[in-house]
Amino acid sequence: MRKSNQKPVTRNQKKKKINKSQVENLIFSRPRSMRDVEMHYCAGCGHGLVHRLICETIDELGIRERTIGVAPVGCAVIAYDYWDFDVTEAAHGRTPAVATGIKRVRPESIVFSYQGDGDLAAIGTAEIIHTANRGENITVIFVNNGVYGMTGGQMAPTTLAGQVTDTTVEGRNLKRDGYPLKILEMMAVLPGAKYLERTSVHSPQEVLRTKRAIKKAFQTQIDNRGFSMVEVLAMCPTYWGMSPIKSADRIKNEVSTFYPIGVVKSY
Ligand SMILES: Cc1ncc(C[n+]2csc(CCOP(=O)(O)OP(=O)(O)O)c2C)c(N)n1
Ligand code: SF4
Ligand SMILES: [Mg+2]
Numbered sequence: 569m570r571k572s573n574q575k576p577v578t579r580n581q582k583k584k585k586i587n588k589s590q591v592e593n594l595i596f597s598r599p600r601s602m603r604d605v606e607m608h609y610c611a612g613c614g615h616g617l618v619h620r621l622i623c624e625t626i627d628e629l630g631i632r633e634r635t636i637g638v639a640p641v642g643c644a645v646i647a648y649d650y651w652d653f654d655v656t657e658a659a660h661g662r663t664p665a666v667a668t669g670i671k672r673v674r675p676e677s678i679v680f681s682y683q684g685d686g687d688l689a690a691i692g693t694a695e696i697i698h699t700a701n702r703g704e705n706i707t708v709i710f711v712n713n714g715v716y717g718m719t720g721g722q723m724a725p726t727t728l729a730g731q732v733t734d735t736t737v738e739g740r741n742l743k744r745d746g747y748p749l750k751i752l753e754m755m756a757v758l759p760g761a762k763y764l765e766r767t768s769v770h771s772p773q774e775v776l777r778t779k780r781a782i783k784k785a786f787q788t789q790i791d792n793r794g795f796s797m798v799e800v801l802a803m804c805p806t807y808w809g810m811s812p813i814k815s816a817d818r819i820k821n822e823v824s825t826f827y828p829i830g831v832v833k834s835y
Pocket of ligand 1: 641683687715716717
């Protein structure tokens with residue numbers, strides 16, 4: 569077992585000098601589906617955690633060779649640099665449409681779209697609703713951090729009432745800016761949507777729950793049951809203007825009281 573004062577072993581180091589008994593004793597390592605590169609995300613960002621959970625899931629299901637991801641526009645725009653399986657890119661909000669095309673042409677592939685809340689719940693509202701309504705057999709991983717991260721922290725449709733952002737400097741005003749959108753609850757009425765769950769990555773326990781939900785969503789597709797989607801509440805410490813720890817606390821105490829964690833629809 570690795571002692572706490574020893575540095576973690578990277579895949580490059582493994583290639584160079586790790587011996588057989590050390591490999592046998594490893595209890596934690598990088599998933600095969602994840603590249604051994606440094607990520608560009610800010611400290612405490614939720615995206616890296618969600619990326620890893622997707623990779624672990626793909627490894628455990630043994631589907632790396634037939635998985636195709638569709639990366640969004642947003643902070644996760646270069647997710648293809650971090651994933652070691654086929655990934656393509658779509659214009660802002662259009663990942664479900666692109667994923668639909670790929671899945672219909674290559675039904676044997678496991679196809680997922682990865683989207684932020686600006687991508688999915690603003691510019692891509694039409695695409696996500698119609699993709700779910702058609703019952704496309706794809707999986708959507710929806711990372712809800714309540715802001716437009718990539719472009720500088722503007723209000724998103726998911727921004728909470730009173731939340732300060734670059735475009736709501738006195739807090740989101742429901743009269744002026746409308747109400748925060750609960751996309752999963754809206755989609756639950758669509759017969760084509762088969763599995764919908766909301767999770768979070770603000771604590772180890774919730775990270776594990778997110779992993780189970782992502783696995784079930786992929787399994788839903790493998791079993792040909794139809795559209796599946798997991799909404800993950802994620803931290804954006806940079807544009808929430810708080811530390812990573814305070815950001816995690818904010819999800820626990822504030823965000824998840826408006827966006828309840830749990831299964832919204834299942835089969
Ligand atoms: C058609 C179009 N409109 C606007 C933009 C600018 N834009 C790029 S990323 C982004 C918001 C991304 O926010 P989100 O999807 O929540 O991702 P996050 O960065 O928060 O993970 C916007 C508005 C764009 N790239 N294309
Ligand atoms: S701006 Fe927010 S969402 Fe983007 S990388 Fe930084 S913490 Fe993550
Ligand atoms: Mg966002």
